[in-house]
Amino acid sequence: MLIGMTHDSAPDLRVLHAVRVIGMASDEAVARRLGIDLDTASELLRDFEAYGWVTHVEFGATSGWTLTERGRDEDSRRLGEELDQAGAREAVERAHKEFEALNGRLVRACTDWQLRPTGGDRLAANDHGDPQWDARVLTELTAIGAELTPLVGGLTAVLARFGDHADRFDAALRRARAGEGQWVAGVGVASCHAVWMELHEDLLSTLGIARGGEPENG
Incomplete structure (x- = not known):
């Protein structure tokens, strides 16, 4: 990679990895998350289903695609190759350390948004x-x-591919500061907490770190 140039991930990797980062995602959610055409997202997701990399699941009133173990292995393999081809390992490791330093503060802030201890009930x-x-x-x-x-x-x-995490966090925070409290730690919206968790998964999977295999504040 030339110095000063960022690496653009292949479209199929972006779609496969989006499913991993989101956790359970519809065609529309993947297309919206990546800013790509819905038909393109749908075609790739159905190809991945044929390869055994994703499966469509239902959970209560929601449904979407999730990675299979085979798909997770494929995503990890491609991420590792990309990391080395882009010469990005050192930068991502540094960012992960910086993230970990902030992670405890984010968790405490979201907990304080949800809980306010009283004299009789912490x-x-x-x-x-x-x-x-x-x-x-x-x-x-x-x-x-x-x-x-x-x-x-x-x-x-x-x-x-890391480019939109900060913008999405800022967008959620603006809505929270405008009085829409669910945008701090709400479920089902791209809240501050949800965006943070996606970035965390993005960093861990890119570096090949299992969740729970970090220092205690991870």
């Missing part, structure tokens, strides 16, 4: 009746977002 749900408590959490998330931007910038300089 696990009392946050009823969001204390504006100072919530403002402190949003201030901390803003500070984390400010540190996330250069972290993702360093990743994007070597692997273009």
Whole structure:
């Protein structure tokens, strides 16, 4: 790779890896996440199904594609090859260390958004009746977002597919600060917490690290 040039992942790798990062994803979710044509996403996903790399599952009222073990192995193999071909390993390892330094703060902030201990109950749900408590959490998330931007910038300089994580975090934070509290840690939306978890999975899978195989704050 030429110095100063970022690496663009192949479209089929981007689609396969998107399923891994999202966890369970519809055709529409993959296309929207990657900014690609729905027909392209659908065609690749059905090819992957034929290869045994993805399977379509239903969970309650939701459904989507998930990786099979074979698909996870294929994604890991391709990610490892890409990492070395792009000369990106050192940059991604550095970003992972920086991420880990922020991870504990993000987890605490999201916990504080969901819980506000009282004298009799340290696990009392946050009823969001204390504006100072919530403002402190949003201030901390803003500070984390400010540190996330250069972290993702360093990743994007070597692997273009990391490029939207900081923008998505900022978009969720803007909605949270505008009064839409579900965008802090809500399920079913691209909340700050959801975006953070996707970036975490992206870093771990790119480096071939099993979840739980990190330091304690990982």
